[in-house]
Amino acid sequence: MPPRLALAAMGTRFEVVLAGGPDAFLRAAGDAALAEIEQWDRRLSLFRPDSTLAHVNRHADAGPLAVDDELFELLVACRDLHAATAGAFDPTVAPLMRALGLHTHDQRHRPPGGVPPLEAVGFNAVDLDASRRTIRFTRPGMALDLGSIAKGHALDAAADVLRDAGVECAMLQGGTSGVVAIGAPPGLESWRVRLPPPLQGRAGEGLASAQPGPRVPLVARLRDLALSVSAPGGRVVQGPDGPVTHVLDPRTGRPARVASVAAVTAPLARDADAWSTALLVDPGLAARAPATLGWAIGRDGAWTTGGLWIEAPAGVAEVS
Amino acid sequence: MSQIDRRQFMVHAAGAVAAIGLMPDSLPAAVRRPGSAPLPIALIGAGRQGRAMLVELAKIDAVKVVAVCDSDERRLDAGVRRVADAEGFADHRALLDKRKDVAAVLVATPTHQHKDIALDAIGAGRHVYCEAPIAHTVDDCRAIASAARGKRLAVVPGLEGRSNPVYQLAFGFSRSDAVRDIVAIRAQHCQKTSWRVPASDPARDRALNWRLDPDVSIGLVGELGVQAIDVAHWYRGRFPTTVSGSGSVRFHQDGRTVFDTAHADLHFDDGVRLGYFATLASSYESRHELFVGSNASIRLAWSHAWMFKEADAPTQGWEVYANRQQFHNDEGITLIAGATKLAEQGKLKEGVGLPHPSLYYALSDFFRAAIEGAAPAATIEDGMRASAVAILAHQASVAGAAVPIPRDILG
Numbered sequence: 001m002p003p004r005l006a007l008a009a010m011g012t013r014f015e016v017v018l019a020g021g022p023d024a025f026l027r028a029a030g031d032a033a034l035a036e037i038e039q040w041d042r043r044l045s046l047f048r049p050d051s052t053l054a055h056v057n058r059h060a061d062a063g064p065l066a067v068d069d070e071l072f073e074l075l076v077a078c079r080d081l082h083a084a085t086a087g088a089f090d091p092t093v094a095p096l097m098r099a100l101g102l103h104t105h106d107q108r109h110r111p112p113g114g115v116p117p118l119e120a121v122g123f124n125a126v127d128l129d130a131s132r133r134t135i136r137f138t139r140p141g142m143a144l145d146l147g148s149i150a151k152g153h154a155l156d157a158a159a160d161v162l163r164d165a166g167v168e169c170a171m172l173q174g175g176t177s178g179v180v181a182i183g184a185p186p187g188l189e190s191w192r193v194r195l196p197p198p199l200q201g202r203a204g205e206g207l208a209s210a211q212p213g214p215r216v217p218l219v220a221r222l223r224d225l226a227l228s229v230s231a232p233g234g235r236v237v238q239g240p241d242g243p244v245t246h247v248l249d250p251r252t253g254r255p256a257r258v259a260s261v262a263a264v265t266a267p268l269a270r271d272a273d274a275w276s277t278a279l280l281v282d283p284g285l286a287a288r289a290p291a292t293l294g295w296a297i298g299r300d301g302a303w304t305t306g307g308l309w310i311e312a313p314a315g316v317a318e319v320s
Numbered sequence: 321m322s323q324i325d326r327r328q329f330m331v332h333a334a335g336a337v338a339a340i341g342l343m344p345d346s347l348p349a350a351v352r353r354p355g356s357a358p359l360p361i362a363l364i365g366a367g368r369q370g371r372a373m374l375v376e377l378a379k380i381d382a383v384k385v386v387a388v389c390d391s392d393e394r395r396l397d398a399g400v401r402r403v404a405d406a407e408g409f410a411d412h413r414a415l416l417d418k419r420k421d422v423a424a425v426l427v428a429t430p431t432h433q434h435k436d437i438a439l440d441a442i443g444a445g446r447h448v449y450c451e452a453p454i455a456h457t458v459d460d461c462r463a464i465a466s467a468a469r470g471k472r473l474a475v476v477p478g479l480e481g482r483s484n485p486v487y488q489l490a491f492g493f494s495r496s497d498a499v500r501d502i503v504a505i506r507a508q509h510c511q512k513t514s515w516r517v518p519a520s521d522p523a524r525d526r527a528l529n530w531r532l533d534p535d536v537s538i539g540l541v542g543e544l545g546v547q548a549i550d551v552a553h554w555y556r557g558r559f560p561t562t563v564s565g566s567g568s569v570r571f572h573q574d575g576r577t578v579f580d581t582a583h584a585d586l587h588f589d590d591g592v593r594l595g596y597f598a599t600l601a602s603s604y605e606s607r608h609e610l611f612v613g614s615n616a617s618i619r620l621a622w623s624h625a626w627m628f629k630e631a632d633a634p635t636q637g638w639e640v641y642a643n644r645q646q647f648h649n650d651e652g653i654t655l656i657a658g659a660t661k662l663a664e665q666g667k668l669k670e671g672v673g674l675p676h677p678s679l680y681y682a683l684s685d686f687f688r689a690a691i692e693g694a695a696p697a698a699t700i701e702d703g704m705r706a707s708a709v710a711i712l713a714h715q716a717s718v719a720g721a722a723v724p725i726p727r728d729i730l731g
Contacts, residue, residue: 027514031513032518050675
């Protein structure tokens with residue numbers, strides 16, 4: 001049996017499966033990869049008061065705040081992804097999530113009611129100074145929630161640890177929604193991940209009303225590639241206009257109502273993570289996705305794929 | 321007294337008691353270097369602990385990492401990549417020779433390399449923060465403490481309990497009637513991990529896996545236990561006289577001889593014992609210390625601390641404010657650093673859990689000593705004693721026997 005190790009972090013379960021080497025070596029590599037995920041959890045958690053992210057959220061509105069180079073590099077990636085997705089990926093959505101009571105673990109912030117503070121949302125109001133490695137919030141009430149990129153970033157960092165150690169065959173997954181494949185399983189050309197058929201209905205229309213649609217599953221083939229799947233799930237609260245899921249369109253402050261699931265493959269899991277969130281909110285962005293991305297969008301019970309999505313089963317329409 | 325009067329009375333009384341009872345209760349101000357450029361410092365050892373240091377150092381305006389040193393080329397590359405403008409060195413002597421501007425060094429190398437680096441740095445007139453255990457032999461611990469004596473330098477061990485605001489707060493309680501007589505101490509470090517660093521190259525494997533090398537490793541009890549042992553020394557104001565122990569390889573059957581599960585019992589002369597347990601097979605209840613007292617027990621878990629009261633213990637006024645947490649059948653009162661101030665602002669709940677990892681407070685305390693000449697929370701003598709006891713506890717666990725702790729190493 002190849003070593004299979006797991007870790008509880010980021011409110012979910014991470015797992016790594018390794019092959020192609022002595023057991024003790026693979027186990028040590030897997031441990032090191034999970035330790036990498038754990039340290040990113042400690043740094044990026046929105047719910048731990050001693051995380052670096054909590055430190056940023058407490059102080060970045062008072063003036064430029066110095067952060068370590070690794071976090072700064074991630075923040076720059078967030079800025080680039082925010083721009084590339086026309087704002088559909090936006091880590092400054094935290095105050096909105098908080099106002100709606102969507103922060104499940106955050107017992108300190110009850111929904112205050114009233115109008116969500118949309119003016120506090122917008123990554124373009126985050127000032128990053130590359131020469132001094134500082135971050136500053138230029139509008140009051142801003143906060144970062146890296147929930148839609150942290151898992152992908154941690155998976156990338158963990159995959160780097162495995163590659164640096166010399167591992168050539170492994171699969172890492174977090175919360176069954178983020179995957180990084182290194183090489184391929186022994187005797188096969190690629191790792192295969194099966195995505196269940198999308199639900200009938202669309203996000204934001206209430207999960208209770210969703211009906212199973214035509215059974216059209218999708219299989220992603222991954223070799224040295226990352227995959228991320230975004231779907232509204234988890235916490236659902238009652239908003240003024242009906243049920244609100246944890247996927248909000250940061251540009252309008254309203255729940256995403258377009259796709260029921262979005263999957264993206266990319267060389268980096270963090271890009272896949274951010275883009276799958278963005279495509280769930282705004283599937284039309286697929287037209288401007290970078291050439292290295294593959295995507296699959298599920299709605300009304302069917303999948304639509306494009307870009308470098310590797311395997312499309314028969315009967316799936318290509319998007320024009 | 322009406323309900324409202326009574327409540328007001330309690331709150332006022334609580335305020336008064338809190339001001340007295342929670343004296344050590346504040347979060348330290350950030351280290352500053354007003355009017356000066358940041359203090360240039362160097363990181364020696366760019367492994368996992370060194371990287372954790374870099375994250376905390378970025379928050380401290382008073383210092384700037386200008387050099388990174390590691391004898392492992394790949395770790396050095398990674399370290400230099402993580403610090404803008406830092407110069408890389410493979411050898412600490414070259415660093416000390418070339419970078420005369422470096423005023424302080426942080427030593428986060430394998431434990432058995434600490435002594436040479438610390439002695440060279442002290443000899444070169446640099447302030448030294450040395451991770452704990454400060455060395456892997458009692459003689460090396462003594463040599464570092466001895467080299468630091470009489471020097472106008474901050475030479476500080478990486479014992480994180482003493483500078484941790486929650487531990488400082490709990491220390492006040494442990495010495496008061498709130499806890500009363502401490503009858504026993506229990507501490508553990510449980511983590512499910514191999515303790516092995518993956519390296520496909522055999523030469524690197526030996527160097528990186530020093531923790532599993534019986535020639536230099538002081539095992540779980542020595543490497544991990546040193547922190548809990550120091551907290552026990554501090555809280556008790558006395559030292560154990562003998563230590564017995566045991567251990568085995570229970571889970572990681574990969575040819576290792578360094579135990580993956582180990583126990584040590586440290587006996588104080590007044591009958592109190594610290595029972596320490598560490599394993600790499602389970603993560604249950606992680607890392608904590610428990611001081612069992614006749615009025616209350618205190619559980620310390622690095623970013624958090626709780627007090628569990630006995631039913632017959634007197635109620636204290638400040639408990640009106642207290643935040644509580646349920647642990648099965650027991651209710652813990654959360655000990656909150658800065659509680660008095662937070663209570664005044666009505667923000668007590670926001671104070672649950674420290675705002676920084678304990679490493680941040682330890683580093684800040686060191687820089688306060690280096691920059692302002694302040695007395696550090698943990699002295700190098702504390703580091704020598706805790707490390708020496710941890711080394712002897714490791715030896716006891718390997719021997720499966722009792723080992724006396726000589727008075728002379730405790731100073």
